Amino acid sequence: MLETTRIPEPVLVELRAIAGPENLRLAPGELAVYARDATPLFWGMPEAVVAPADTEQVARILRLATEHRIPVIPRGAGSNLCAGTVPLAGGIILSTVRMDRILEVAPEELLIRAQTGVTTRALNDAAAAHGLFYPPDPGSHTVSTIGGTVATCAGGLRGLKYGVTRNYVLGLTVALPTGEIIQTGGRLWKDVAGYDLTRLLTGSEGTLGVITEVTVSLLPKPPVSRTGLAYFGSLADAGRAVSGILAAGVLPSTLEFLDRSCMDAVEQYAHLGLDPRAGALLLFGDDGDAAVVARSFEAIAAACTDCGALAVQTAGDVTESEALLTARRCTLPALSRLGSLTILEDASVPRPRLAEMVARIGTIAARHQVMIATFGHAGDGNLHPTCILESAADTEGIAQAERAFAEIFRTAIELGGTITGEHGVGAAKLPYLKERLGCEQIDLIRRIKIAFDPAGILNPGKLGS
């Protein structure tokens, strides 16, 4: 735990004046809500929570915090899984909850502009009203904010075909720690004037500036969208099928996998009638014109069968499709019901190494005697090995899980992969970052951090620290 700060009374007075007294929280009971995010094992008590209404207010809060050297932690929904919003050094939680307005939908430009606190689903609903869609769809889409997803460069179930958040961000309004307001990018498809600060800020995890408005591009909503699943004897077979599908020249919108433990958990949670004899499940989906989707499904089914699928099924209608996707999205909450502590991790490997990575995770789990269930975005090579412990007080079990995960991250790097595909670094992955990036890049990241945030007030103890 880093040293905590005390916020002087004149600063509290100023914060009240900026955001309004009703938007500054100081009571211990209210602060405790912000001591954690969706990451287990990390905790830190803030000294104040402030919810500004707009960019101007955010900039004034940041300038004040820089003047007084008080940590500020930007926070959307707090659904991140890398302890990115845990106030390790105390200070002020800057909640974006009040900045929740869609500012503009421009169908003729295929873009939407929104304040940072709009949820991913609300953004997509606004796009859908114009026959458009916003492809990044993290499992947390009902709660995660667009600002939070930009700050973590979130992925989702459609990443294989459509990419991740960074592929859609056109422009950002950002308040810098020193109080200046900048507009990066804009609404243009082509703009190479200067360094690409939009890309730098996308995935910057609240360490360089506070994003207050976001402009993202949209796509026309495909006329048909279908989902299916294939059962396999083992996760390794399912991993090989992923390579088989891609080698067949098909690019599905969704290609997700669940191992047996995840299937059991999801079945208990959602009652879908999943085959209890299979060792793994591959959930696939595609969208586009009906004939194209039909051809794509034929090719996917053939590739799965060639790789030893026990059965291949296609959802009968939109409701059944949606039920399958919802089941995949609820894998984490379903697993959480199996024990008191669920540690979900995130590693990525090149797609051809997926089957090998899955097998190595099994060996590592057995060696450290921990239960690890694995699911993830198979098509992206992105796995979520998840450790379930019966008791949150099992310190030896937690230590074994941490040793197992350290080995999993090292294995991912050894196979040409990375320590996080989409959840970010935050505090949780910071100990592994140097191994992934090397000293030169870590030094450069620190120099970039100082250029944006000379007093080091933004999200201390995280990326850039």
Ligand SMILES: Cc1cc2nc3c(=O)[nH]c(=O)nc-3n(C[C@H](O)[C@H](O)[C@H](O)COP(=O)(O)OP(=O)(O)OC[C@H]3O[C@@H](n4cnc5c(N)ncnc54)[C@H](O)[C@@H]3O)c2cc1C
């Ligand atoms: C059930 C579940 C399913 C999930 N599924 C996925 C998934 O499929 N794909 C995926 O990528 N992630 C997934 N996540 C993780 C999480 O939802 C994402 O990381 C999401 O992008 C976080 O959004 P948020 O609004 O909750 O951000 P927060 O958790 O509040 O913040 C995340 C980070 O961004 C920073 N931040 C937040 N807002 C701003 C801002 N306005 N300006 C600057 N920095 C800011 C914070 O300081 C923090 O570092 C899942 C989480 C859960 C609980």
